Amino acid sequence: MTNSTKNHWNSIYSTKKLNQVSWYQPIPQVSLDFIESLNFSKDAPILDVGGGDSFLCDNLIELGYSNITVLDISDVAIQRAKRRLGNNANKVSWIVSDILNFEPKEKYAIWHDRAVFHFLRENENINKYLNSLLEGLVENGRMILGAFAENGPTRCCALDVKRYSFEDFNNLFSDRFTIVKTQNSIHKTPFDTEQSFNFIEAKKK
Numbered sequence: 001m002t003n004s005t006k007n008h009w010n011s012i013y014s015t016k017k018l019n020q021v022s023w024y025q026p027i028p029q030v031s032l033d034f035i036e037s038l039n040f041s042k043d044a045p046i047l048d049v050g051g052g053d054s055f056l057c058d059n060l061i062e063l064g065y066s067n068i069t070v071l072d073i074s075d076v077a078i079q080r081a082k083r084r085l086g087n088n089a090n091k092v093s094w095i096v097s098d099i100l101n102f103e104p105k106e107k108y109a110i111w112h113d114r115a116v117f118h119f120l121r122e123n124e125n126i127n128k129y130l131n132s133l134l135e136g137l138v139e140n141g142r143m144i145l146g147a148f149a150e151n152g153p154t155r156c157c158a159l160d161v162k163r164y165s166f167e168d169f170n171n172l173f174s175d176r177f178t179i180v181k182t183q184n185s186i187h188k189t190p191f192d193t194e195q196s197f198n199f200i201e202a203k204k205k
């Protein structure tokens with residue numbers, strides 16, 4: 001999966017501007033609200049999985065968070081994010097990796113994923129992701145994950161996705177996690193369309 005997935009995303013990030021992709025969001029308010037509501041210390045390690053060139057890290061730096069890692073399969077996305085952040089790029093740790101091959105070298109207090117997990121459709125890959133997640137989170141660490149909801153889009157940038165209802169989240173995560181909160185959120189794309197997302201906050205058991 002790695003090479004074709006990487007080429008796919010690199011080609012998107014090489015040809016589309018920031019606000020020419022459906023997931024563009026200058027202020028990722030839902031994610032920020034979830035993270036802020038945890039009241040974790042500002043130096044708690046945060047991993048943004050598939051962060052791409054999202055503004056989450058800019059906003060977290062602004063809020064005083066000091067231990068942020070962004071992981072993405074696309075080196076082009078990460079270069080773009082670094083360029084945009086300028087000197088602040090040094091405040092972030094960057095990892096270019098397919099999440100399916102990711103072997104966390106440290107443990108994170110917060111694992112954030114917006115619009116990445118839903119691209120995994122085969123059980124084998126979903127299980128690989130879950131293993132990295134469990135490996136990468138500290139005890140009592142939080143996963144904050146946003147995926148297309150059951151009434152959300154079926155595809156994104158030419159890829160099929162797997163959509164998640166709250167019940168699907170429950171079936172998938174409740175063995176290993178205590179579900180703290182779920183929330184639906186309607187994302188307005190730069191093309192004036194709407195996408196229904198379901199978010200989950202869950203605590204590692």
Ligand SMILES: C[S@@+](CC[C@H](N)C(=O)[O-])C[C@H]1O[C@@H](n2cnc3c(N)ncnc32)[C@H](O)[C@@H]1O
Pocket residue numbers: 005009023024025049050051052053054055071072073074077097098099100113114115116119156
């Ligand atoms: C729809 S974008 C979302 C970007 C960002 N999370 C946001 O909310 O703005 C999906 C991102 O996931 C990355 N991605 C896709 N598959 C991946 C994988 N298997 N491993 C790591 N990153 C991946 C893409 O490069 C892209 O940056």
